[in-house]
Amino acid sequence: MKTLIGTNVSILTSDIISRNMEKIKIENLSLVFGKNRSKAIDLLKKGQGKSEILEKTGCTVAVRDANLTINEGEIFVIMGLSGSGKSTLLRCLNRLINPTIGKIFINKDDITNMSDKELLEIRRKELAMVFQHFGLLPHRTVLSNVAFGLELQGISKEERETRAMETIELVDLKGYENQKVSELSGGMQQRVGLARGLANNPEVLLMDEAFSALDPLIRSQMQDELLLLQEKMQKTIVFITHDLDEAIKLGDRIAIMKDGEIVQVGTSEEIITNPANDYVTSFVENVDRSKVVTAGSIMFTKPTIARLKKDGPAVVVRKMREKGLSSLPVVRTNRTFLGFINIEDAVNLKKKEIKSIEEAIKPEAMTVTAEATVEDILPLLSKTTRSIPVVNEENHLLGTVSQTSVIAEMTGKDKDEISDIIQKAYDL
Amino acid sequence: MIIGDTIEQGINWLTDNFSGLFDGINESMTSMIGLIESFWVWLPFYITIALFAGLAFWKAGIKNGILTLLGLVFIYLMGFWEETMQTFSLVLGSTIIALATGIPLGIWSAKNKTANSIIRPILDFMQTMPAFVYLIPAVLFFGLGTVPGTFATIIFAMPPVVRLTSLGIAQVPEDIVEATKAFGATPMQLLRKVELPLAMPTILTGVNQTIMMSLSMVVIASMIGAKGLGEIVLQGISQLRIGLGFESGLAVVLLAMILDRITQNLGKKSKKK
Known part of the structure; x- marks a missing residue:
């Protein structure tokens, strides 16, 4: 492989491999809230439980020793009930919350070591986020909300509005661009939220219970549209939900979290046919297995x-x-x-x-x-x-x-x- | 009393050691207030009335436009025009300074817990201490005249805008702040593009309160030589002229109503109904 041709080939193959390979890697990540964190981490490393640590140190363990690899171009769903730490884990990915210990690699760059400036850059260019309660600016129009991420990057008004209009068309919001977002229905507002995320053309889209606040019919419609969009875009999507049906419908792979721990990772079928423990079993009990289990x-x-x-x-x-x-x-x-x-x-x-x-x-x-x-x-x-x-x-x-x-x-x-x-x- | 003595010594120490600073403040405030005052006194009354009525009509609707017009004409007819303009200039000057200090303080206390825990009791103190008490150190620092009046007015009128700015920013929904950060906003961008616009209605309520309080303090400040309507009220009291006192008091009320109606609607889009 040291010959000229050999080297070329190896560059090519590594190119191809990296395209299909891990985009995000989370290593031994733990997150503890409270004052006496170092002691809590010590206890955590010794394998003590959440309630013991709370009793001894007054600290809450939000995420415990999480390890995950998320591949490029997949929809990765993190599922768990409220308090399972799923949203906290997601917020570590763009460091809205800083992990107490552990590492997060995005494109092999360790973001836990990044300076504020590098972090701003990665939030602007590579990671976009869609929120459960939309997080839109109510005093602005749809267009200026969608262009908001570009505005923060200092892109000229003309250019950012052209780019925002393209995304507005992509999510079927054309004709609404000059309305105030506060005048729109929940489903429409979340389209704006999605468009705002996509307008930056990020590599990774973080979606925090993005459809949970919508009523069931609209929710299922938005899920379908997300899947359609994903076929075109091939982004890496990390999707948080408490709804297993949603996880199954959207997820290429699913991680199930309980009490801050990742209990199982796998395709929906793997999880349903081979649940890792009683907790997952009880979760998957009521799932319509006929849609998931394959021949x-x-x-x-x-x-x-x-x-x-x-x-x-x-x-x-x-x-x-x-x-x-x-x-x-x-x-x-x-x-x-x-x-x-x-x-x-x-x-x-x-x-x-x-x-x-x-x-x-x-x-x-x-x-x-x-x-x-x-x-x-x-x-x-x-x-x-x-x-x-x-x-x-x-x-x-x-x-x-x-x-x-x-x-x-x-x-x-x-x-x-x-x-x-x-x-x-x-x-x- | 120990506290009284300490305060007295402290104030004396300040006047002894910082007389240069106070003189400087005195001079710059005198020239600022003087400039504002000479402008409003110089401006012919009909133009001023037209300006105010027009602004009220544009921002607060036809009803308030008419109220402003009639109120100012009435003040003019009572013969208090110059004093009203002096009072207005004092209000304007002290409000500008109170806002220029108060809004940043409000932002700071919303952002910083330590700052908040220091600023809050000081505000309580400033608001509940009887207004007359401020007059004494003001006189010691600046002597008699307009500047100590303005100084006392600023102290008295600043708390509402600090509190309401802080409240307004604290009330910006957490998910919007989070979303803004997630898209890579710097703290300055967050403040300018999101927090201040969303807190604006609350901040404007604070501005309105500050104006109202400075108007009420400006009258009291005439006891230490601030010019304006307060002087006439004071004259009415000291000479037991009920009529004069009532008339000048009415002028204060009218000015207050006009400023209130206009500033209350400043933040809203113009309404012409």
Whole structure:
């Protein structure tokens, strides 16, 4: 890699990697409010609990040893109930609140060591924030609110208003630019808040319960619009919410916080299918799992299959009898999915002493991708009693989803409980 | 009494050691008030009346415009025009100084807890100490005349604008302050672009109160030689001329009402109904 060409290549690849890589890194960050902070931090390092530290030092632990990596271009949701420290953690990212210990890197620059001047610069250019209660200037117009960040940078009136108008169009506020913000509805005001954030063209957008003050219909509309905008913009968004449904809808990844600690980080599916502890379990209990859980996570990855070249009718029949199945998916050697074979057809072939199962394959089968959610799979179950094959883009068989596993996922009961229920129904 | 003695000694020490400073203040205040006064006395009464009535009409509506017009004409007809202008000049001069010191003090006490805890009791003291008491050190520092009157007036009239400026800034919603900081505002930008504009209605209430209080103090200040309507009130009292006292008192009331109506509406957009 020390040759000329080699060096070039390595520069290129590191470019590509950094584009897909971490934007924000939080390391061992703790934040304590109160007078006797150093003692509180000592106790915290010794692993003492929040209430013990409060009792011994009078200090409140707001964030405890947080470690996070947020990647470029993702919507990262930090979720928790009030008092979980999520908003405090967010405010550490632009140092509206200074962390007591720990480091925060944005683009590999440690912002906890920055001078006031550097900090102003990073707040102006790289981090924009959207607030729950909007934080707009009521005595100013929509246009001048949107241009406010640019105004603080000292950009000329003409230029900042041109740029503000572009963002106003982006968030569908055109025609309102000369109205006072106090005359607008909550949803409209938050569009102004969002536009103000975007007008600076920041790399990172911090959104603090940005949609929580809006009524449900408007909230869901704004969520959709944010997702649409994000497709165009590809910003790094850190979104704070107390609403798990919102977190699931928006978040590429989610961190769950409780009492100042990050309890679990993962995609919504990881969190729902594999909650880290009882707290997360109780949180995800009421979630509509059918929208989140995918075929990929509930499929049986080693289903019994019939291999076109290798398995003759006799083998196929034996396999089905062993497992008590009435049909099997048929694949080529490279696992390309071809269709199903039924047990009666296989038995017929065996009787006729035909060696290949090819002519008995029923190709008309429904398949799903690994990303299909349970919600997508459910309607298919009304048309078939077979397991649903899960395939990738090349039509290779990845696994199968059985009816039982879909029902287990929907009801949150395991297979034994389900057979119990079925047994009871028979007994009646 | 120990306290009385200490204060007396302190004041004496100040007059002994800082006479140069007080003379300097005395001179500059005399020339400032003199300049303001000579302007308003020089300006023909009809122009002054037209100016005031016009301003009242523009800022505070037709009703207050008419009140101003009639009030000033009435003062003129009573024969107190020059004294009224002298009083107004004193009010104007002391208000300008009171605001120039009071608004920064208010901002400081809103921003700084220590400053606030020092300024607050001093304000309590300034507001509740009987107004006459200020006259004594004022005379000791500056002798008799307009300047000690102005000095006493400034002390008496400054607290409301300090308090209300501080209150106005403290009342700016935390989320707006936070948002402004988050977009990279310097403390100065925060103050200029956000806090002062949002606190302005409250600050203007303070300005209005300061003007009203300085008007009431200016009358008292005539006891130590400040010129204006107070002189005539004092004359009425000392000579037991009820009529004269009442007439000049009425002129003070009218001036107060006019200044109040105009300044109350200064911050609002002009209304012409």
